[in-house]
Amino acid sequence: MENSSVLFELVKSLSKSEKRYFKLSCSVHKGMKNYLKLFDAIDTQAVYDERAIQQKHGFKKLPNLKNYLYSLILKSLQGYHSTISIDSTLKNLLLQIEILYNKALYDACEKMLSRAKKLAYKHEQFLAVLEMLEWERKIIYAKAQELDKNKNLETIENETKEILKKYDNYLQYRKLNSGILKEHRKERHIRNNDSAKYDHIIQSELFKKNKSLSSRANYLYHFTKGLYNLSKGDYVNAYQNFSEVLLLFQSTPGFVQPNFSGYVSTLHNMIIAAHSLKKYDESIVYIQKLKSLENDFHAEVKDENIQLKIFASCYINELGLCINKGEFVKGLSIVPEIEKGLIKFKHKIVPTHAMTLYYNISTIYFGVNDYSQSLLWLNKILNDPEIVNVPDVHCYAQIFNLVIHYELGNEDLLEYIVKSTHRFLYKKNRLYKVETSLLNFIRKEVPEMITKEQQIQAFRRLKIELEEITQDIFEKKALEYFDILAWLDSKTGNKSFARILKEKTQ
Numbered sequence: 200m201e202n203s204s205v206l207f208e209l210v211k212s213l214s215k216s217e218k219r220y221f222k223l224s225c226s227v228h229k230g231m232k233n234y235l236k237l238f239d240a241i242d243t244q245a246v247y248d249e250r251a252i253q254q255k256h257g258f259k260k261l262p263n264l265k266n267y268l269y270s271l272i273l274k275s276l277q278g279y280h281s282t283i284s285i286d287s288t289l290k291n292l293l294l295q296i297e298i299l300y301n302k303a304l305y306d307a308c309e310k311m312l313s314r315a316k317k318l319a320y321k322h323e324q325f326l327a328v329l330e331m332l333e334w335e336r337k338i339i340y341a342k343a344q345e346l347d348k349n350k351n352l353e354t355i356e357n358e359t360k361e362i363l364k365k366y367d368n369y370l371q372y373r374k375l376n377s378g379i380l381k382e383h384r385k386e387r388h389i390r391n392n393d394s395a396k397y398d399h400i401i402q403s404e405l406f407k408k409n410k411s412l413s414s415r416a417n418y419l420y421h422f423t424k425g426l427y428n429l430s431k432g433d434y435v436n437a438y439q440n441f442s443e444v445l446l447l448f449q450s451t452p453g454f455v456q457p458n459f460s461g462y463v464s465t466l467h468n469m470i471i472a473a474h475s476l477k478k479y480d481e482s483i484v485y486i487q488k489l490k491s492l493e494n495d496f497h498a499e500v501k502d503e504n505i506q507l508k509i510f511a512s513c514y515i516n517e518l519g520l521c522i523n524k525g526e527f528v529k530g531l532s533i534v535p536e537i538e539k540g541l542i543k544f545k546h547k548i549v550p551t552h553a554m555t556l557y558y559n560i561s562t563i564y565f566g567v568n569d570y571s572q573s574l575l576w577l578n579k580i581l582n583d584p585e586i587v588n589v590p591d592v593h594c595y596a597q598i599f600n601l602v603i604h605y606e607l608g609n610e611d612l613l614e615y616i617v618k619s620t621h622r623f624l625y626k627k628n629r630l631y632k633v634e635t636s637l638l639n640f641i642r643k644e645v646p647e648m649i650t651k652e653q654q655i656q657a658f659r660r661l662k663i664e665l666e667e668i669t670q671d672i673f674e675k676k677a678l679e680y681f682d683i684l685a686w687l688d689s690k691t692g693n694k695s696f697a698r699i700l701k702e703k704t705q
Contacts, residue, residue: 206269207247210238212503213272218242221275233258234268285457289319289327296334305338312338322457323415325366332359368412372419375400379426384551401427414451418444418461425468432676438472441465459505463489467512474519475679477704482520489513503547510540511552518559525700527566534560554580554592561599562681566697570606577603594629595680601641602686610645617642632668633677636661655691662687 213221221238225231240252249261258264292315299308312331319327332355339351378400404410406424411417425440444465448455455462466489473481489512514537521530537556541548557579564573580596597620604612621638624630640661648654665684669675678684682700689696 204247206265207241207244209269209272210241213276217276217279220279221272224275224278225271233264234271237264237268238272285318285322285324285453289315289324292318293327293330293334296331300334300337300341303341305342308334308338321453323365323413324457325362325369325413328362329359329366332362365412365416368410369416369419371405372411372416372423375403375405376419376423376426379423379430383426383430397427397430414447414454415458418447418454418458421447422461422465422468425472429468429471432475432672434472434475437468438476438478441469441472445469459502460508463492463505463508463512467508467516470512470516471519474516474523479520479524479704482516486513486516486520489516507544507548507552510544511548511556514540515552515555515559518556518563522559522562522566523700524704525566525697525702527563527697530559530563531567534563550583551592554583554596558592558596558599558680561596561603565599565603565606566700568606570603574600574603574607592680594624594627594634595677597623598634598637598677599681601637602681602683605641605645613641613645631674631677632671633665633674633683636664636668637683658687658690662691 222235225235236256237252237258240256241247244251252258253261292311296308296311296315299305299311312334316328316331318324319331336352336355339355379397382397400406401424406420409417409420411420421440421443425437425444428434428437428440448458448462448465466485470482470485470489473479473485489509492509514533517533518530518537521527521533537560541553541556557576561573561576561580564570564576577596577600580593581600601613601616601620604616617638621630624634640657644657644661648657662684665687669678669684682703685699685703686696688694688699694702
């Protein structure tokens with residue numbers, strides 16, 4: 200193989216049950232001894248070392264051996280996962296249909312087609328239905344029936360047009376959903392009145408009135424509106440939108456399995472909406488539902504992409520709840536489990552999820568006054584080149600960085616950090632009023648704060664200024680990442696940052 204690490208990564212990605220299935224499938228065939236030996240040699244390594252493997256085992260034609268082992272593993276995974284998803288089930292049925300057709304077993308082929316088509320319709324697998332309609336047409340011609348008397352051809356043509364109409368409708372909603380999703384991932388909160396990049400999507404004819412022709416399109420209609428309202432900070436409507444999506448999942452038989460990733464995303468966004476409306480008990484219920492998915496949908500959760508998504512969604516929201524409620528000690532007890540997951544999913548977790556976990560962990564340590572650890576976790580965001588490409592949290596991290604350095608007493612560094620932060624936010628077009636006010640405070644006020652009374656008075660003036668600024672709903676969104684007002688309260692009174700947050704949720 201040109202890149203041996205590809206084989207190593209594939210072997211390391213296998214679950215225990217996948218490895219067991221591979222070894223059992225190989226053991227029933229002769230001549231597999233060297234492949235199993237190479238598999239075990241790779242599996243035992245923490246870091247791929249081909250020279251060590253060759254020195255120990257002396258494999259002949261190792262490049263060929265690696266290539267074939269790679270193919271064997273993929274074939275094994277294909278067999279192992281062949282019945283897990285509706286896609287793989289339908290592909291297997293289509294293969295069986297083709298085999299029966301090629302053997303001229305048309306009656307058996309028609310029976311198989313009838314069964315497969317019912318399944319494809321149930322799960323709204325439009326492309327599979329179209330392929331099956333084509334096989335129906337082939338069978339009619341192959342059986343040499345009197346075509347001019349056969350009404351089935353006309354029925355097939357009408358059915359094909361109807362499916363194409365539904366599929367086109369679904370694709371239109373999917374395109375609009377992708378547009379909202381792309382913007383939402385870059386900037387989860389609209390911080391100014393310029394929401395045109397969202398509005399032109401939501402104001403299209405398809406969203407003025409629900410024109411969905413299938414459950415899949417209906418899902419995208421409500422889900423896209425939910426993302427739009429989350430970005431606007433309209434949590435009441437977002438909550439309603441995602442409630443509609445959950446109702447669709449619950450009321451449509453067989454809809455969860457082929458749309459499982461969307462189901463996880465819906466639960467995640469439902470937690471955010473409920474959390475923002477201070478429906479904390481509901482948020483906890485949905486977090487528990489996320490955690491129980493492995494028991495309720497064991498087959499679907501074997502997909503590592505789904506495992507990653509559940510891991511990130513659970514802990515992002517669990518830490519978020521702890522932060523909002525000022526339960527930092529409880530949040531700290533969760534961090535070791537998150538660290539294990541970050542090691543397990545190293546290099547696979549998407550930057551958006553990684554940076555949000557880092558930010559929340561940094562905030563948890565800040566809440567227990569461990570500012571050194573808080574800075575360590577925040578630096579994972581500030582120093583990661585991939586995360587720079589996701590400006591939302593990265594910009595908030597720049598501001599939080601100033602607060603942490605202030606708490607650490609690094610006043611000699613603050614002047615430099617303020618300049619670099621101002622430059623960064625200016626380039627990203629993210630110098631909003633809250634950010635500007637805090638930067639001016641640290642640059643002008645902090646150096647003049649000599650006595651305790653001067654500090655208290657300066658912090659009070661900043662709090663009054665920010666309270667006025669955050670009357671603007673767009674500016675108020677800055678507080679959703681770090682509650683600066685609560686921190687300022689802790690600097691001017693006798694209550695801790697954690698205590699102030701707890702009181703705000705009571």
